[in-house]
Amino acid sequence: xxxxxxxxxxxxxxxxxxxxxxxxxxxxxxxxxxxxxxxxxxxxxxxxxxxxxxxxxxxxxxxxxxxxxxxxxxxxxxxxxxxxxxxxxxxxxxxxxxxxxxxxxxxxxxxxxxxxxxxxxxx
Amino acid sequence: xxxxxxxxxxxxxxxxxxxxxxxxxxxxxxxxxxxxxxxxxxxxxxxxxxxxxxxxxxxxxxxxxxxxxxxxxxxxxxxxxxxxxxxxxxxxxxxxxxxxxxxxxxxxxxxxxxxxxxxxxxxxxxxxxxxxxxxxxxxxxxxxxxxxxxxxxxxxxxxxxxxxxxxxxxxxxxxxxxxxxxxxxxxxxxxxxxxxxxxxx
Numbered sequence: 001x002x003x004x005x006x007x008x009x010x011x012x013x014x015x016x017x018x019x020x021x022x023x024x025x026x027x028x029x030x031x032x033x034x035x036x037x038x039x040x041x042x043x044x045x046x047x048x049x050x051x052x053x054x055x056x057x058x059x060x061x062x063x064x065x066x067x068x069x070x071x072x073x074x075x076x077x078x079x080x081x082x083x084x085x086x087x088x089x090x091x092x093x094x095x096x097x098x099x100x101x102x103x104x105x106x107x108x109x110x111x112x113x114x115x116x117x118x119x120x121x122x123x
Numbered sequence: 124x125x126x127x128x129x130x131x132x133x134x135x136x137x138x139x140x141x142x143x144x145x146x147x148x149x150x151x152x153x154x155x156x157x158x159x160x161x162x163x164x165x166x167x168x169x170x171x172x173x174x175x176x177x178x179x180x181x182x183x184x185x186x187x188x189x190x191x192x193x194x195x196x197x198x199x200x201x202x203x204x205x206x207x208x209x210x211x212x213x214x215x216x217x218x219x220x221x222x223x224x225x226x227x228x229x230x231x232x233x234x235x236x237x238x239x240x241x242x243x244x245x246x247x248x249x250x251x252x253x254x255x256x257x258x259x260x261x262x263x264x265x266x267x268x269x270x271x272x273x274x275x276x277x278x279x280x281x282x283x284x285x286x287x288x289x290x291x292x293x294x295x296x297x298x299x300x301x302x303x304x305x306x307x308x309x310x311x312x313x314x315x316x317x318x319x320x321x322x323x324x
Binding site for chain 2: 002010056060061064069073111114115118
């Protein structure tokens with residue numbers, strides 16, 4: 001697993017920012033008049049579109065696949081989750097940012113766990 | 124010469140180094156480790172802007188090729204600082220202009236995510252490698268693990284116009300080209316890896 005502070009901090013920052021901005025964007029597009037399934041797909045598409053804009057910055061600073069994979073997963077999952085949540089009720093900005101950031105960091109930790117497991121199996 | 128590939132990488136040469144800052148620093152220890160094995164007459168495929176030259180051990184005899192003249196123009200300054208023999212040439216891996224069995228080792232670094240016909244390219248490398256010669260690869264490939272395989276399949280059509288394909292099975296391609304795999308070492312998930320293979324007699 002990566003042990004250098006610069007890259008660990010970069011991973012956390014990339015996924016945290018991706019989660020927060022995706023949640024903010026998804027809940028900005030969707031409102032409680034939307035059908036939940038439509039809101040989920042629109043949120044996911046918005047997140048993935050946003051990740052394509054932010055990804056070159058994160059990649060250029062912190063790494064390639066190690067950044068791309070968790071950041072895109074974060075964008076997809078946060079977009080879906082907050083698309084649906086935004087279709088159910090109105091969320092405060094604090095709830096949106098904390099929730100999005102939390103999912104981003106959770107995705108990163110799960111990716112670290114998957115990385116450790118895959119590399120241990122391949123030894 | 125594959126003109127569309129050349130144009131793509133000529134275009135990418137203008138921003139390549141900007142995007143390579145993070146990845147090159149992250150991968151530096153692993154690249155240094157695999158490049159430390161270089162000896163004899165070495166062919167380095169896809170030199171790009173020469174980001175990897177600083178990882179070459181000093182005093183080696185290396186020929187570096189790339190399909191993009193603009194990439195190679197940027198690599199020249201880095202090559203000038205190398206303390207060994209480093210000859211850079213514009214060349215397509217599908218049409219190598221070297222005699223049969225002219226290299227002891229071949230090295231690739233994030234190359235076979237971009238070569239249009241990877242098996243043909245790897246077969247061409249086998250032709251110029253001596254029998255028993257070693258192929259060292261540092262590559263990113265597709266994944267066999269969900270959801271990473273899905274993510275890489277989604278990213279491939281988005282990045283392909285300006286960069287690499289993300290979902291290739293490079294280990295299988297190496298075997299299809301007739302190499303014998305000696306070692307596959309996963310560096311990140313089953314996506315970033317080093318591969319060591321031998322050209323059989």
